Structure formats: C-alpha cells, structure tokens
Amino acid sequence: MVVTHNLGFPSIGKQRELKFALEKYWSRNISQEELLQTAGMLRKQFWKNQDKLDLVPVGDFSFYDQVLDMSFLLGNIPKRAENLSYNDLDNYFRVARGRSYVDESDCTCIQAGEMTKWFDTNYHYIVPEFNKNTNFKLQAQRLIAQITEAQKQGVKVKPVIIGPVTYLWLGKSKDESNKLDLLDSLVEVYAQLFKELSKLEIKWVQVDEPILVTELESNWQVAFKDTYDTLANSQVKLLLASYFGTLQDNLGLACSLPVDGLHIDAINARNEVQAVIDNLPDDKVLSLGIVDGRNIWKTDLNVTLLWLKEIYQQLQNRMWLAPSCSLLHVPMDLDSEQELDVDIKSWLAFAVQKLEELNILAQALNKGQASVVKQIVSNADAINARKHSPFVHNSTVQERIAQVNDELGNRQSEYKSRAKLQSKKFKLPLYPTTTIGSFPQTLEIRQARRDYKSGKLSTKKYTQAMQIEIQHCVQIQESLGLDVLVHGEPERNDMVEYFGQQLNGYAFSQFGWVRSYGSRCVKPPIIFGDISRPNSMTVDWTAYAQSLTKKLMKGMLTGPVTMLNWSFVRDDQPRSVTCLQLSFVIRDEVLDLEKSNINIIQIDEAALREGLPLRKSQWKTYLDWAIKAYRISANGVSDETQIHTHMCYSEFNDIIKAIAQMDADVITIETSRSDMELLDVFDEFDYPNEIGPGVYDIHSPNVPSVDSMVELMQKAAQRIPAKRLWVNPDCGLKTRNWHEVRLALSNMILASKQLRQE
Numbered sequence: 001m002v003v004t005h006n007l008g009f010p011s012i013g014k015q016r017e018l019k020f021a022l023e024k025y026w027s028r029n030i031s032q033e034e035l036l037q038t039a040g041m042l043r044k045q046f047w048k049n050q051d052k053l054d055l056v057p058v059g060d061f062s063f064y065d066q067v068l069d070m071s072f073l074l075g076n077i078p079k080r081a082e083n084l085s086y087n088d089l090d091n092y093f094r095v096a097r098g099r100s101y102v103d104e105s106d107c108t109c110i111q112a113g114e115m116t117k118w119f120d121t122n123y124h125y126i127v128p129e130f131n132k133n134t135n136f137k138l139q140a141q142r143l144i145a146q147i148t149e150a151q152k153q154g155v156k157v158k159p160v161i162i163g164p165v166t167y168l169w170l171g172k173s174k175d176e177s178n179k180l181d182l183l184d185s186l187v188e189v190y191a192q193l194f195k196e197l198s199k200l201e202i203k204w205v206q207v208d209e210p211i212l213v214t215e216l217e218s219n220w221q222v223a224f225k226d227t228y229d230t231l232a233n234s235q236v237k238l239l240l241a242s243y244f245g246t247l248q249d250n251l252g253l254a255c256s257l258p259v260d261g262l263h264i265d266a267i268n269a270r271n272e273v274q275a276v277i278d279n280l281p282d283d284k285v286l287s288l289g290i291v292d293g294r295n296i297w298k299t300d301l302n303v304t305l306l307w308l309k310e311i312y313q314q315l316q317n318r319m320w321l322a323p324s325c326s327l328l329h330v331p332m333d334l335d336s337e338q339e340l341d342v343d344i345k346s347w348l349a350f351a352v353q354k355l356e357e358l359n360i361l362a363q364a365l366n367k368g369q370a371s372v373v374k375q376i377v378s379n380a381d382a383i384n385a386r387k388h389s390p391f392v393h394n395s396t397v398q399e400r401i402a403q404v405n406d407e408l409g410n411r412q413s414e415y416k417s418r419a420k421l422q423s424k425k426f427k428l429p430l431y432p433t434t435t436i437g438s439f440p441q442t443l444e445i446r447q448a449r450r451d452y453k454s455g456k457l458s459t460k461k462y463t464q465a466m467q468i469e470i471q472h473c474v475q476i477q478e479s480l481g482l483d484v485l486v487h488g489e490p491e492r493n494d495m496v497e498y499f500g501q502q503l504n505g506y507a508f509s510q511f512g513w514v515r516s517y518g519s520r521c522v523k524p525p526i527i528f529g530d531i532s533r534p535n536s537m538t539v540d541w542t543a544y545a546q547s548l549t550k551k552l553m554k555g556m557l558t559g560p561v562t563m564l565n566w567s568f569v570r571d572d573q574p575r576s577v578t579c580l581q582l583s584f585v586i587r588d589e590v591l592d593l594e595k596s597n598i599n600i601i602q603i604d605e606a607a608l609r610e611g612l613p614l615r616k617s618q619w620k621t622y623l624d625w626a627i628k629a630y631r632i633s634a635n636g637v638s639d640e641t642q643i644h645t646h647m648c649y650s651e652f653n654d655i656i657k658a659i660a661q662m663d664a665d666v667i668t669i670e671t672s673r674s675d676m677e678l679l680d681v682f683d684e685f686d687y688p689n690e691i692g693p694g695v696y697d698i699h700s701p702n703v704p705s706v707d708s709m710v711e712l713m714q715k716a717a718q719r720i721p722a723k724r725l726w727v728n729p730d731c732g733l734k735t736r737n738w739h740e741v742r743l744a745l746s747n748m749i750l751a752s753k754q755l756r757q758e
C-alpha cells in the first residue's frame, strides 16, 4: 500500500484568522487565552482538512515562525530575552518582533531577532543566534502539547521538526565562533527529543533538512554523517525531508544516511528519482513529493500516475506520496474563491485541493484506477481545457517573443555619450535629489481606492480624488526643492498588483494569502496566460503630474523580473519566457511615457536578487535571462531619455557585473542602515553609471539629520565620483506619514546643498 502524508499545512487560516487574532492580542484586544483558543480551533480545522492522509504533520502550526519555534524547543533563546518576566509566549513574540504588545514598556522591549528569507521562498524566518557558550536544553512543551492535542482528536500524528544540520546552518554565530562546534551538544538534545516522542507512541518523525539541495562544503557533509550516525538508534523512525530542488552532489550522502526514510522533491528533482531509487538501501521508505507545494496549478493526474505506476513496481510498500514541500507556500482553500473566472479556477489547486489530488493518486495505486475514474476524468478535462484555452494562448504575443533579438536590449549609445546629452538637456545640479516613487498612503487615499473598487465612487470622482493627491504631492516636492519629482503613486496599493490588474494574462484571487512573516501575508497574483497590455497603464497619471510643474517628472514602473518573482507563475512554459512577455509590456509602457514627454523613467526591480537560484551554479542562467528581460523593457528609449532602476537592497557583491549590465543611467539602492558599508563592492568594481545610495532609512520613523546624511554621502563619494552620485531615500515612502517625510526630505535637500558647496 502507498502511504500518503503531508509535510506542513498553512497556519494562517482561510480568512487569515490567525493574523487577526495575533494582531488583536498584540494590541491587547483579546487575552492570551482567547488567542490560544483561536489557535486550537484552527489546528482542529487544519487536521480535519488532512484527515484522509495516512500521516498528518503536527508541530507545523506556528504563531510566528517555525524556525523560532525550533529555537525555543531547543532552549536556544537569546540572552536578552531570558530574564524578562511574563510568560513564554510573550517572550517568543519579543524575540520575533522586539515586543509582545504594541504598547509594551521599554524595559521589556528587546532587539528583535534578525529576519531573513527561507531559502528561495517569500517566507521569512527568525535567524537562530549562536555563540561559543550556546547551551541547548530540550523545551518541548509546545510540541508535546500539540501532539497530545492531536492524538486526542484521533489524528495520525507525524511530528515535523527542522533537522539539526539545517538548524545550525540557518543560524548566525554572534561571536565568530564556529557553529559546527555546537553540533554534538545540539544533536544530544535531538536524541532526547526523540526519546520523549517515542514515549508518546510516535512512530515516524519528519526531520527537515532542506539544505541538502544546496551546495554543501565538505565540513557540512561530514556534519550530516556524524549527526545521523549519532541519531541512528532513535526509538522513533526518522523521515529525512529535502525539498526545493535537486540533491546533485548530495544525492549519495542523502541516500546513505542511517535514517528510515527519505523525502525528495519530485517536482524539482524528477530526473533524480531513479538515481535515488538505485542508491537507496531497500529497507528504506522513499517519499516522493509529486504535488507542487510551491505553485497553485492542478497536478496532471494522468501523467503523474503513469509515471508513478512504474516507480511503484520498483518500490512497492516503500513508496510514500506527499506534496513536494510544506504547503505553507500556497493559499489554503480554493473553495473560498467566489470571484475568480470559473475556467481559471478549474485549473487551480490550493492546499486543500492538493491533498485531495494526493488521495486520488494513492487510491488509484492502492485500489486501482477504476476506483477514482470520475476524479481523474474531471482532472483531465481541466488540464486539457487549460492547454487549449484562448485565454492562455495569444499568438500575437508569441510571435513577438519569437522575434526577440539582442538589439532590442541595447541603448542607442553607450552611457558616456548618453550622460552628456542628458546633462545638457536636464541641467541637473551636482548631487541631484529625488525620491523612489511612492509618498504616504493616507487613510483617505486607501478609502478612495476601496470605494472605487466597490463601486461607491465613480471613475470620474476617483480620478479627481487621485489628481488632488498628485497635486498635493507635486506642490510639496516643489516647495521642498527636490530636483526630480514623482507623482507619488496614490493610485497603487501594490507595485505588482497595480500593473497586473491592467494586463491580460493575470488573475487575482480574493483569499489567496500566503504567510510572509508573523502575521504578514502576501496575495501573489496569478500569471495564467500570455501577457499583453490593452492600454497604457501609467501615462495619464504621470502626464497629469508633469502638467503641474516645470520640473522634471519621473515616470514609475515595476520591472519584468519583479512582476515575475512576486507572482504565482504559469508552469506550462519556462519562467524566462513569461518574463520576456512581461518585458515587452513594460517596454511598450516606457515608450508611451517617452512619447508623452516623460524624459526620466524609473523601472523598479525590487525583487531581482531574490530570484537567484539556491545553487550558485545556476545563477548565471537566471541572471542572463533576467537581465536580458530587464534590458528589453528599459532600453528602447532615445539617448536623451534617462532610465533609472531601483533595488531594495545593495548586497551586490556577487552580482555586481550583472547589475552593471542592466545599463540603467541611474540606479538607486538601499544603504542607509548599513552605514554605506554595503558600498564596499565599489572599491573593487568600478560601477560605470550613476548611483543613488539611499541616505534615509524609510523603515524607521526616525527623521535623519542633515549631518548624518552628509556623512553618508561623503562615504559614498570616497568610492564613486561625486558627479555620478544622486541623493535619495532607501525606498518608497508609502508607509511613512507626511510629517516625518517632510522633515526628512527637507533635511535631505539641505544635505545635498551642503555637499554641493563642498
């Protein structure tokens, strides 16, 4: 018999119940008891959603983050959080976000743990902190409570935890000591944990070791061997889980570790499955992740079954089936969607539907295909309909893509000649000032957008309301004395959604929320078909803004790579092709702006870096097509048009050459918090074009002083010639209020004036 299981279920809830409960708790609108009650109710519902599986993950439910849960389970709590009064959960929130309650007194607030991305997903975890004195101590109450709670409800429990090697690898040593020195004592705590779990009559434990899909140095490979040798005598069975990619060099290692089963990502590593079967000792279980846990498309059950039947013949009872990774990365339930086009909806599967697919596949193998013939036929209909849908395929778009050539991505002249023309035309002073695009999104703006969406506000009234915002924004920028102005983006709630909603090929869910961190969720749009642009998307707003001022107005667009990386992307063609389609619609928008006399255009690529593959060996391929797509979108303009790009980071060390190849006239980046240290890369690499290293940390309510900004720019000027420097904030200002923004920008302008004099 084939065994079905799941690696993890989304915690946030169909209607984001957990988010709202957390936020109410933090603002003291509900008690801890009520928060715990909501959590218990949600878990009950989630387990019910999974009750057809043979094994159900427990321990995956998290109030904030699964890695932070692990830190608490291992007793690895930062010193600064140790002696605070109150209870465990409050301390947990303090490590996560600096404080538990919004109005918490300063004496119990602490520095929040660092947050970073979980592999190549948009989920963020709290980085474990280590030092040479780190002392692990098993504190498994939370996990054990969830297990007993589940057992009482008759759940077939399989606890899930992060494996010791991955846990160590994800953390940061705070005192430069070698993390691996901690391995032995860490593994000891895992051994104790397994002992405790066996007392609860747990048979299988899922131990996640996703770093097996990254390039591991030899000391980490040895760490794997040592760890699992030590844990080999556990009284529970261990299922070692890898996901998010291929094992490659680690394949032999993964197969040889003395555990009882191995889970692999059979979506991303389908071509390794046979090699794994060949290498895996035949007393071990192989769990195949055959339903995509990272995307929202239906599985083609016929194709998958055909393939699985072959493998089943080899593996027989050793074959398990699961999603490729935790379902944390997809929305919970498609049934909630009431407004999606019915055809498009029929092509999709969210977490609940993915588990249903798993059940159908297992039943087909266990009881014969006839037992699920209806489900398989209906799946085949949907798959077929999608394949041939006129919504998906647009021959005009495809023909245009087919004719793409390198010329399209080249500016007419090289930067130096363009810069001369632009400087003659724009007559900008030294250290010119600008902003990154958005200005404060006030309650009134958001209300107007909501009213427009719900039909309460007519198009005319809405347009008027936005124009008033634009006037306000332009006036303030003029009176402050900025050199290059923006319209302020009041009409955009999100830099991808705003464009996606005006393009063919994009769909939007109502409840397709995916946790990003803590109580924060994102709702990625869905790219289902060939992308085309029926009308210009920003020209009216930008031209209106330009009509209000003699100063230069900068047009503001989101780049193709960012549009791609922040969406659920179709899986029936390579990502690079979808990206290219996006690049053409942005290119057309750029050219329309240029025709309307907008001579400076910024194309934001906030998410370019986060699309980098997990393995460095694949970076070049990604960067090649990503940079090419960006260049096609940006570089069709005349020499006199100035192209800006913006990125919300500046860790460029490893990709600086690719960034330079984008050939933007000006790039603005985030640098204020790092004290310009991130600019070190420019010591070695002579970045050829203009650059605006952010001097105003827009993530903080603090207003930076003139001196601090002058000082930051002076540091920048040590590495980049002053005539190629711009002065600007780190990122858009939409989350700040007007009061802060006015003060900060006014200081920024004073700083720039002071720099000019020097």
Ligand code: GLN
Binding pocket: 436, 437, 438, 489, 495, 556, 604, 606, 646, 647, 648, 731, 732, 733, 734
């Ligand atoms: N132009 C966008 C803004 O200012 C850029 C946002 C971003 O980089 N994340 O809001």
Ligand code: ZN
Binding pocket: 436, 606, 646, 647, 648, 730, 731, 732
């Ligand atoms: Zn940004």
